[in-house]
Amino acid sequence: MNIPVLKFDAVIVGAGGAGLRSAIQLSEAGLKTAVLSKVFPTRSHTVAAQGGVAASLGNSEEDHWRWHMYDTVKGSDWLGDQDAIEFMCKKAVEVVVELEHYGMPFDRTDNGKIYQRPFGGHMSNFGEKPVRRSCAAADRTGHAMLHAMYQRNVKANTQFFVEWMALDLIRDSEGHVVGVTAMEMETGQVVIFHTRATIFATGGAGRIFHSSTNAFINTGDGLGMAARAGIPLEDMEFWQFHPTGVAGAGVLITEGVRGEGGILRNNSKERFMERYAPNAKDLASRDVVSRAMATEIKEGRGCGPNKDYVLLDITHLDPATIMKRLPGIREISIQFAGVDPIKEPIPVVPTCHYQMGGIPTNYAGRVIVPDNGSFDNVVPGFYAAGECACASVHGANRLGTNSLLDLLVFGKSAGDSAVEDLKNGKAHRDLPANAADYSLSRVAAIDSRKGGSSVAEARLAIQRTMQDHAGVFRFNDMLKKGAAQILEVEKQVLNLEIKDKSQVWNTARMEALETENLIEVAKATMISAEARKESRGAHVRDDAPDTPEFPNGRNDKEWLKHTIWHRDGNKIEYKPVNLNPLTVETVALKTRSY
Amino acid sequence: MERAAYERLRWRSIRRGLLEVDIALTRFLDEEFGKLSEAEQQAFAELADYEDLELWHLISGQAECEDARLAPIVAMLRKS
Numbered sequence: 001m002n003i004p005v006l007k008f009d010a011v012i013v014g015a016g017g018a019g020l021r022s023a024i025q026l027s028e029a030g031l032k033t034a035v036l037s038k039v040f041p042t043r044s045h046t047v048a049a050q051g052g053v054a055a056s057l058g059n060s061e062e063d064h065w066r067w068h069m070y071d072t073v074k075g076s077d078w079l080g081d082q083d084a085i086e087f088m089c090k091k092a093v094e095v096v097v098e099l100e101h102y103g104m105p106f107d108r109t110d111n112g113k114i115y116q117r118p119f120g121g122h123m124s125n126f127g128e129k130p131v132r133r134s135c136a137a138a139d140r141t142g143h144a145m146l147h148a149m150y151q152r153n154v155k156a157n158t159q160f161f162v163e164w165m166a167l168d169l170i171r172d173s174e175g176h177v178v179g180v181t182a183m184e185m186e187t188g189q190v191v192i193f194h195t196r197a198t199i200f201a202t203g204g205a206g207r208i209f210h211s212s213t214n215a216f217i218n219t220g221d222g223l224g225m226a227a228r229a230g231i232p233l234e235d236m237e238f239w240q241f242h243p244t245g246v247a248g249a250g251v252l253i254t255e256g257v258r259g260e261g262g263i264l265r266n267n268s269k270e271r272f273m274e275r276y277a278p279n280a281k282d283l284a285s286r287d288v289v290s291r292a293m294a295t296e297i298k299e300g301r302g303c304g305p306n307k308d309y310v311l312l313d314i315t316h317l318d319p320a321t322i323m324k325r326l327p328g329i330r331e332i333s334i335q336f337a338g339v340d341p342i343k344e345p346i347p348v349v350p351t352c353h354y355q356m357g358g359i360p361t362n363y364a365g366r367v368i369v370p371d372n373g374s375f376d377n378v379v380p381g382f383y384a385a386g387e388c389a390c391a392s393v394h395g396a397n398r399l400g401t402n403s404l405l406d407l408l409v410f411g412k413s414a415g416d417s418a419v420e421d422l423k424n425g426k427a428h429r430d431l432p433a434n435a436a437d438y439s440l441s442r443v444a445a446i447d448s449r450k451g452g453s454s455v456a457e458a459r460l461a462i463q464r465t466m467q468d469h470a471g472v473f474r475f476n477d478m479l480k481k482g483a484a485q486i487l488e489v490e491k492q493v494l495n496l497e498i499k500d501k502s503q504v505w506n507t508a509r510m511e512a513l514e515t516e517n518l519i520e521v522a523k524a525t526m527i528s529a530e531a532r533k534e535s536r537g538a539h540v541r542d543d544a545p546d547t548p549e550f551p552n553g554r555n556d557k558e559w560l561k562h563t564i565w566h567r568d569g570n571k572i573e574y575k576p577v578n579l580n581p582l583t584v585e586t587v588a589l590k591t592r593s594y
Numbered sequence: 595m596e597r598a599a600y601e602r603l604r605w606r607s608i609r610r611g612l613l614e615v616d617i618a619l620t621r622f623l624d625e626e627f628g629k630l631s632e633a634e635q636q637a638f639a640e641l642a643d644y645e646d647l648e649l650w651h652l653i654s655g656q657a658e659c660e661d662a663r664l665a666p667i668v669a670m671l672r673k674s
Contacts, residue, residue, distance in 0.1 A: 038609060039606075039609050039610070039611075042611075042645065043609075043610055043611045043645075043646055044611055045611050045612075046611070047611030047612060047645075047646050047647065048611055048612050048613070140647055142611075143645070143646070143647050163605070185605065186602070212613075213613060214613065215609075215610055215611055215612055215613045215616050216608055216609055216610070216613070216616045216620075217609045217610070217611075249613075249617055250613055251613060251614055251617070328654060328656070331654050331655055332614075332654070335618065335653075335654070335672075336614075336617060502597065502598075502601075504598050504601075505597075505598045505601035505602050505605070506601070507601050507604055507605050510605070
């Protein structure tokens with residue numbers, strides 16, 4: 001078949017914060033750069049980021065990148081690589097100031113400097129006391145970032161391919177990445193982007209869970225493509241959860257609701273937090289509350305026909321208080337849970353929020369894979385940044401406001417690395433013969449299959465399996481069952497059928513292709529989680545409890561290492577954590593407590 | 595609305611940056627859109643072109659719609 005080939009120096013897949021930041025580096029260096037996105041760039045999920053971006057500017061009070069580094073290592077529960085963490089925290093000031101020059105409307109102090117607000121986990125002097133480090137633009141930081149960087153790209157002549165979906169990586173016989181295949185949604189045409197550099201900035205894959213705060217676009221397309229092309233995924237067992245998302249919808253109910261007197265109840269209306277945290281009760285910390293909720297559900301005390309959520313009750317509060325102190329909660333509850341919280345409790349469940357693992361990279365944004373006993377083998381021509389990548393700076397748990405920082409720093413460094421690698425004017429490597437065949441056959445199978453499984457059902461099966469077996473609090477028996485079950489669900493996903501056979505604007509086909517990406521992330525997560533027998537950061541197991549020998553259930557002797565999952569045979573191997581920063585001494589291992 | 599135009603609108607409505615908008619528009623398309631007049635469908639398409647935050651503020655009642663043509667659709671979105 002004759003497939004059109006578009007030749008670019010670089011293609012970037014994804015036009016959220018990381019993709020746009022990379023594209024600026026490439027286009028401003030004069031390279032012919034294409035950015036592919038399923039949606040218009042300013043509609044990327046980065047728009048949902050409100051908290052701000054961390055940088056030790058020291059505008060409000062004394063701060064230092066080394067203190068930021070300490071907080072990040074501690075937040076990561078020592079699983080983050082300290083070379084990458086030093087690189088990111090040091091670079092933070094530079095990338096924030098650059099962003100300001102791009103026109104980002106940061107909040108300001110009276111004397112015109114960038115205003116900085118406090119945020120959980122940001123401390124001065126190596127964990128001593130809170131420090132104001134987060135830079136924000138009101139409650140629309142992500143939105144403003146996307147706009148500033150999109151404009152900068154337009155000026156730099158970046159070519160945007162909007163409403164295009166990348167399908168597969170193209171690697172040649174020596175393993176070099178030489179481009180991607182992609183589908184233009186408007187025509188259904190598959191096209192080859194033949195490149196010298198390919199950067200993935202496809203975001204997270206939070207849609208693998210039934211309850212997720214992630215927008216519907218977050219289907220892990222980059223991770224699916226990488227896995228199918230033989231690139232392993234790192235630390236996929238680590239996902240950040242929020243205790244109270246509306247069951248079934250995922251929309252967040254702020255923790256302020258419990259602060260105002262909201263009570264969590266199980267199916268016999270019992271205020272179960274009294275058993276788990278007799279003093280703090282419903283005001284216990286996020287992880288304690290999440291674990292208690294998960295335990296109630298696991299032990300059959302959940303509510304609803306599937307007993308898969310608990311209730312957040314504010315019916316005892318004065319309606320005037322609810323309206324005044326918790327603005328928007330009544331509307332969210334009516335709109336997304338279908339209940340008026342003045343009269344009925346809100347169904348809630350721990351909800352997935354952020355993916356710490358991803359495509360393994362070094363701090364220069366180059367994708368690295370294990371081979372011959374080394375874990376640092378660069379895949380020529382391939383780069384990744386942002387939530388889809390694992391540098392690894394978040395380790396087992398991300399520090400608040402480090403996600404926007406991650407996409408700025410590593411978006412830029414991936415772009416810089418590509419510019420450096422291309423500067424000798426090397427020609428495009430040849431495309432392998434029939435470079436699009438694999439993608440075409442995947443699309444043709446979906447288009448032509450009869451009597452297959454429904455996309456909606458297969459997706460729901462992934463999400464239910466993940467939520468029930470690998471949620472915020474993990475149990476050995478459930479993980480084992482989940483690992484077997486997700487492989488069964490995979491059979492369903494490999495057999496998808498769509499009813500709409502149209503060539504143009506076939507959204508059913510796009511959703512089928514997205515589901516084929518979701519399953520790769522789901523397998524990686526379940527199998528990596530089952531294998532890690534300790535608790536660390538966001539991965540908390542019932543059978544790895546807090547003991548004097550293993551505080552918080554963390555076992556550094558056996559598990560201070562990154563998980564590397566290979567799609568082929570679901571093989572797992574482990575790579576050492578880099579405890580050596582670039583220029584300063586290591587942040588020594590310690591129990592993580594706040 | 596012809597199939598391709600509808601499918602394009604559907605993709606643009608349910609692949610957003612914000613989950614809240616994804617859900618609200620999906621539900622509206624599934625339950626209400628088919629009952630609208632052509633002019634109302636057009637008005638919905640215009641709203642779907644709004645930025646995520648802007649649209650969410652309208653749907654959640656944090657902002658009021660000043661365009662008289664679009665306001666009835668916003669009212670329906672709030673109810674659905």
